Every structure is written in C-alpha cells, then in structure tokens.
Amino acid sequence: MRILLTGSSGWLGRFLAPMLRGAGHQVxxxxxxxxxxxxxxxxxxDRALVxxxxxxxxxxxxxxxGGLHKPDIVRYPAQTFVDVNVAGTLNLLECAKAAGHDRFVFTSTTSLMISQAIRDEAGESAVWLDEASGPIAPRNIYGVTKLAAEGLCRIAWAEQGLATIVLRTGRFFPEDDDTHATPSGENLKANELLHRRLTVEDAARAHLVALERAPAIGHGVFVISAPTPFARADCAALKQDAAAVIARAFPDAPALYAARGWTLPASIGRVYDSSLAERVLGFRCATDFAAVLAALRAGAPLPFAHDPFYVSPKETLG
Structure with a gap:
C-alpha cells in the first residue's frame, strides 16, 4: 500500500518509515x-495541503x-495544539474517508490517562492503568487534544465505517526527562521499562501490526508499553517498597544495578498494562526489563536508545 506517514522526520518516523518499506509499502x-x-x-x-x-x-x-507533544507546551500556545492535534487529525480522517480508505492508525499517548492526582502519586498504592481506566482527566493541553483526536477516530468508525486503531504509547523518547534529573537518563529509562516505557523500535512495530489488523478489528484503543512483570496485587507493595518487589522478580537486579552505579526505584506510582494489545491486536513489545538485565550481565549495549542531546527536527528549524 501507499502509506501517508505524518511525523516522518520525527523520532518515531525515522524508525517507522524504513519498517514500512521493508514490509513492502510505499511511504x-x-x-x-x-x-x-x-x-x-x-x-x-493545512487542509488544502492535506x-x-x-x-x-x-x-x-x-x-x-505527527503532532505536538508534551515538551512543546513551553514553546507553542494552546491554539496551536488544537490546530495541529485536533483539526489536523480531522483533516486526515475526512480525506481518508473521502478517498475510500479502510484503515487509519493514530499515535496517541498514555499521558492523556494521567490526571493531576495520578501524577502527584499521593495514594497508598500504585495506580494500575489500562484501556478501561477512568474517568480520564488529562492534566494539560497536550493530553486534552490527544483525547479529542481519539474521539474523532472513534466517530470516524462509528459514523463512517473507517477502521481506526488508536495506540496509546508509553514513553520512547531518547532525550532526558524534562522533569526528572535523578536518577540518570539511562538508569531512569531502564527503570521505566518495568512499568511505563517501550523502545522506539517496538513502537514502530506496533504501528505495522495495527495497520495490518485495523480492518478486522474496526476500532480499538490499545495501551502500548513493555510488558510489566507486575500484577495488580503488587500495587500496594510497589508504592511502599518497589525495590523489594523488583528483587523478588529479578533476584540479581540489585547487584547488577549496583555494579553500574544505578538505583532501583524506591516507589512506583503507576503501572501501564498492555495485555489487551497482546490479546486483541496480537502485539507484544520485544524489549522489556529482563532485556536490560541481560545486557548488564553480558556487558552488552543497553537495548534502548538514549540521547540526552536529541532535539526534535522541527525545533532545529528555529
């Protein structure tokens, strides 16, 4: 198929475009x-351009x-988020339907599931998050506009029969976290593979699977994150002493981390459950926390990208 890929110059796009071509598509x-x-x-x-x-x-x-993301909040006004993330999605959906398309894949975010209360992590237990979690109360304009765009995808299926798959991806950006300086970037990314992160390669693979499966599914919203080793029953313990829970599941993790000068998380406040994507979409991330430990044991490169100097291409334009 001839695939229109928006955000083709971005972090995800640079991995997704070659994978699409490798699968026989034109991009x-x-x-x-x-x-x-x-x-x-x-x-x-720009509707005329689309x-x-x-x-x-x-x-x-x-x-x-493509779209504006959470770090863009400090660079762009709310109206630009609405124009790009909401009106831009509507432009694409309407043009896709007019062209007679039978599938549309939308990159959304788990960020829209995080209310201010969840972000503050004030409860006594970690919050278990899946597609049924709610009520959804995004805490910023990024989440609000992504949730609105998800709604546009839903009604495109309900009212017009355009199969739409929404992928709520966890974190896969290569740069350092813009709100946390400790632990170090690589250490933090490794920790997050336990409960809220995936690799950019897995994010790209999820889109290929969604593209293939969309007509059979019709409409679906899926959390896409590395499979967590935790269960709902662990939520209280994860909030109180996450390192102990991790050590029970991975006995050599404390020693492997200590050898690298890393720290395990003392507390985990949220866990993303991606099991629906595995059951319905047929997708499971290939890289998880166990892969990090395997790399540490072998002295091999870490199985995820980390680039503290990464800057979005749109920002390098000034």
Missing part, C-alpha cells in the same frame, strides 16, 4: 521539518504519527 512522508523520509513539507493543520497530498500521491492508508 509518503509529511512533516513540518525536512528529513530523509519526508516527501512533503507542511502541517496537517487534500493535495492525497490527490497527488494516491494515498491508500494513513499512519498519523
């Missing part, structure tokens, strides 16, 4: 910043991975 990349996989420069908020891309490139399916 039409759309982004506001130039990149090796970007054919068209422009914004999804219509022209569909007409000139014979687009047959859409993976909508």
């Amino acid at each position: 039409v990349g759309l982004d506001v910043a130039p990149g090796v996989d970007t054919n068209v420069l422009g914004s999804v908020a 219509e022209r891309v569909f007409a000139e490139h014979g687009v047959e399916a859409v993976i909508h991975a």
Whole structure:
C-alpha cells in the first residue's frame, strides 16, 4: 500500500518509515521539518495541503504519527495544539474517508490517562492503568487534544465505517526527562521499562501490526508499553517498597544495578498494562526489563536508545 506517514522526520518516523518499506509499502512522508523520509513539507493543520497530498500521491492508508507533544507546551500556545492535534487529525480522517480508505492508525499517548492526582502519586498504592481506566482527566493541553483526536477516530468508525486503531504509547523518547534529573537518563529509562516505557523500535512495530489488523478489528484503543512483570496485587507493595518487589522478580537486579552505579526505584506510582494489545491486536513489545538485565550481565549495549542531546527536527528549524 501507499502509506501517508505524518511525523516522518520525527523520532518515531525515522524508525517507522524504513519498517514500512521493508514490509513492502510505499511511504509518503509529511512533516513540518525536512528529513530523509519526508516527501512533503507542511502541517496537517493545512487542509488544502492535506487534500493535495492525497490527490497527488494516491494515498491508500494513513499512519498519523505527527503532532505536538508534551515538551512543546513551553514553546507553542494552546491554539496551536488544537490546530495541529485536533483539526489536523480531522483533516486526515475526512480525506481518508473521502478517498475510500479502510484503515487509519493514530499515535496517541498514555499521558492523556494521567490526571493531576495520578501524577502527584499521593495514594497508598500504585495506580494500575489500562484501556478501561477512568474517568480520564488529562492534566494539560497536550493530553486534552490527544483525547479529542481519539474521539474523532472513534466517530470516524462509528459514523463512517473507517477502521481506526488508536495506540496509546508509553514513553520512547531518547532525550532526558524534562522533569526528572535523578536518577540518570539511562538508569531512569531502564527503570521505566518495568512499568511505563517501550523502545522506539517496538513502537514502530506496533504501528505495522495495527495497520495490518485495523480492518478486522474496526476500532480499538490499545495501551502500548513493555510488558510489566507486575500484577495488580503488587500495587500496594510497589508504592511502599518497589525495590523489594523488583528483587523478588529479578533476584540479581540489585547487584547488577549496583555494579553500574544505578538505583532501583524506591516507589512506583503507576503501572501501564498492555495485555489487551497482546490479546486483541496480537502485539507484544520485544524489549522489556529482563532485556536490560541481560545486557548488564553480558556487558552488552543497553537495548534502548538514549540521547540526552536529541532535539526534535522541527525545533532545529528555529
């Protein structure tokens, strides 16, 4: 198929575009910043541009991975989030339906599931989060606009029959966390593979599976994160003494971490459950916390990307 990939110059796009071509698809990349996989420069908020891309490139399916993200809150006004994340998604959905498409994949975020109360982690137990969790109360404009875009995908299926798969991805950015300096970036990413992170390669693979499975599923919302070793019954213990829970599941983790100068998390406040994606979508992340420990035992490279100097291509344009 000829796939329109938005966000083709971004972190996910640079991994997803080659995977799509490897699966036999042609990729039409759309982004506001130039990149090796970007054919068209422009914004999804520009309806005329989106219509022209569909007409000139014979687009047959859409993976909508572009948009503004949480770190962009300090750089762009709320209206720009609405224009890009909401109106831009609507532009793509309406053009896809007009073109007679039978599938649409949307990159959403687990961030929209995190209310201020969940973020504050004031409870006595970790919060177990899956697709049924709610009520959903996003804490910022990023989450609000992503949730609105998810709603547009849902009604595109309900009212127009366009199969839409929404992937609420956990963290896979390569740069350091913009709100936490301790522990170190690599240490934090390793810890997060226990409960809220995945690799960018797994994120890209999830989109390929969603593209294939969309017509059979119709509409679905799926949390995409590395499989957690925890169970709901662990939530209280995870909040009180996460390191002890981890050591029971992975007895050599404390020693492996100590040898590298890392620390296990003392407390975990939330856990993403991606089991629905495995059962219904047929997707499971290949890289998990056990892979981190295997790399530490072998003295091998860590199985995830870490680049503290990464800057989004759209920001390098000034």
